[in-house]
Amino acid sequence: MRIAAVAMNTFREAVRDKVLYVLLFFAGATILGSKALGWVSVGQDEKIIIDISLAATSLFGVLIAVFVGTSLVYKEIDKRTIYTILSRPMWRYEFVLGKYLGLAMLIGVVTLVMAAMAAAYIAVMGGHVGLTYLQAVLLIYCQLLLVTALSVLLSSLTSPILGAMIVFSCYVLGHATGIMINMPPRFDGTFVKSAFETAYYVIPNLSHFNIRAEAANGATVPGTYVLWTMAYGAAYTALLLVLAAFSFENKDV
Amino acid sequence: MYAIETRGLAKIYRGRIGRPAAPSLDALDLTVGSNEIFGFLGQNGAGKTTTIKVLCGLIRQTRGTAAVCGIDVRRREARQSLGYLPENPYFYEYLTPRETINFYGQIGGLGAKERERQWGSISELLDLREIAGQRVRGFSKGMRQRLGFAVALVGDPAVLILDEPMSGLDPLGRRRIRELMLHLRTQGKTVFFSSHVLGDVEQICDRVAILSKGRLVVQGRVDELLSRRVTHVEVIASGLPETVDSEIAATAVSSRNSEEGRHFVLPDLARANDAVRRVHAAGASLVEFSPVRESLEDYFLRLQERKP
Numbered sequence: 024m025r026i027a028a029v030a031m032n033t034f035r036e037a038v039r040d041k042v043l044y045v046l047l048f049f050a051g052a053t054i055l056g057s058k059a060l061g062w063v064s065v066g067q068d069e070k071i072i073i074d075i076s077l078a079a080t081s082l083f084g085v086l087i088a089v090f091v092g093t094s095l096v097y098k099e100i101d102k103r104t105i106y107t108i109l110s111r112p113m114w115r116y117e118f119v120l121g122k123y124l125g126l127a128m129l130i131g132v133v134t135l136v137m138a139a140m141a142a143a144y145i146a147v148m149g150g151h152v153g154l155t156y157l158q159a160v161l162l163i164y165c166q167l168l169l170v171t172a173l174s175v176l177l178s179s180l181t182s183p184i185l186g187a188m189i190v191f192s193c194y195v196l197g198h199a200t201g202i203m204i205n206m207p208p209r210f211d212g213t214f215v216k217s218a219f220e221t222a223y224y225v226i227p228n229l230s231h232f233n234i235r236a237e238a239a240n241g242a243t244v245p246g247t248y249v250l251w252t253m254a255y256g257a258a259y260t261a262l263l264l265v266l267a268a269f270s271f272e273n274k275d276v
Numbered sequence: 277m278y279a280i281e282t283r284g285l286a287k288i289y290r291g292r293i294g295r296p297a298a299p300s301l302d303a304l305d306l307t308v309g310s311n312e313i314f315g316f317l318g319q320n321g322a323g324k325t326t327t328i329k330v331l332c333g334l335i336r337q338t339r340g341t342a343a344v345c346g347i348d349v350r351r352r353e354a355r356q357s358l359g360y361l362p363e364n365p366y367f368y369e370y371l372t373p374r375e376t377i378n379f380y381g382q383i384g385g386l387g388a389k390e391r392e393r394q395w396g397s398i399s400e401l402l403d404l405r406e407i408a409g410q411r412v413r414g415f416s417k418g419m420r421q422r423l424g425f426a427v428a429l430v431g432d433p434a435v436l437i438l439d440e441p442m443s444g445l446d447p448l449g450r451r452r453i454r455e456l457m458l459h460l461r462t463q464g465k466t467v468f469f470s471s472h473v474l475g476d477v478e479q480i481c482d483r484v485a486i487l488s489k490g491r492l493v494v495q496g497r498v499d500e501l502l503s504r505r506v507t508h509v510e511v512i513a514s515g516l517p518e519t520v521d522s523e524i525a526a527t528a529v530s531s532r533n534s535e536e537g538r539h540f541v542l543p544d545l546a547r548a549n550d551a552v553r554r555v556h557a558a559g560a561s562l563v564e565f566s567p568v569r570e571s572l573e574d575y576f577l578r579l580q581e582r583k584p
Contacts, residue, residue, distance in 0.1 A: 036368065104368060107365065109332075110334060111383050113352070113383050
């Protein structure tokens, strides 16, 4: 019940944040604006709209996960609301988990709204979305859950600005893992190569969660691939949440 | 079993790189009995808030032990019997008092019926009903303090720890808090609070402890700590002949004219009685005779001056 109370409170707080609506407005505008790119790509309207809509869902979801997530715990300490909460008989991990779940709920609703908006728009344009579109949305959400967990971990360790910079770097590197492991030969034996190799094994491979091209082209994605990717995301998310709870356990507030 | 007990409690915050760590609290031995109102005094930076934060589980001590109702404060169960009001309490601005109490009841593990029951009693005690539906965002300092008190009472804790509960309040607000603390004592609760308002502390506390630079200077009953000796006597007389006036002024610490007559400050009772005898002998009127005893503030200042 304690985790649910913190989660619901976090959700309620985030829903009342005006920034959320600004981001949703821009996400909607991007989805509607995707038609413009469709015009310049003759016969590709539907593909372009699906691709851009999914990209917008992912990008704006990440923006919310990073900007809200990295200040989630930090703000509670900074505004001192945490004093009256942690002096209650609750475990600290319950607080961290509650904050995470509240934001995860919010991102779930936002992802659903953006995906539904895009699907309705595609239908109005005469197209249709299939199973792969839904799978793509599901994997985007799994990716957002992972990014949110990283944001919450950093929120209990550092300032929101530094946290956001680190999460964005991980997000970009997570989508470029192929480059990290296949450095040109001239980097052999250098620090750069070993640093990128280490990062390759530490940073989650976020490109696994990207099946936008398949959704846009109406290709089939095996259910087992989606399940394995979800399990991969869940493992990383759980690990990050354990680290967040651990780092927060003995923190002086 | 003590309501609060600390033994050799110390907290050293990590210093910045290249700078030594700053000890905020050092070897604090403190005992607070059940059903006491206990005043925790000290100048700014003396370590009062650090002690309170350790007791509430917000920070971990570097050395020593601390317990609330016999349970180590590092254990979650210790907070079961503890209610905390931080200095300048902050709450979620978008919640109403009713939602706030409900939220703290939930995280305190109370069921829906119990939360409803507690809202009824707490809102009545603190007059929250008229503002039950207003958002905290627009609340004044006094209203926030009342809500903070209400939050501390959620879960019906045996021990209340209040950090500067009277800070920034007007005289009416301070009186209300004092009355509330006295009421809580009648309910069998222990109230431990830090304050700068020594007059308030003297009025309501059973015992006090004074901290200086992280160390305990003294703790005990207020009436035992204060010598209660007469520090000086104020005598006011009117219609005094000039010669008598000069005689009394010669034995006084100071003298001045006031609306009621001549105002003398005599160093002790013997000289004050002698002055009164002279006033009567001269056929003048005695307007006031006030022996002044040492206050907690005098005692506190005396201690601070004594310490390096």
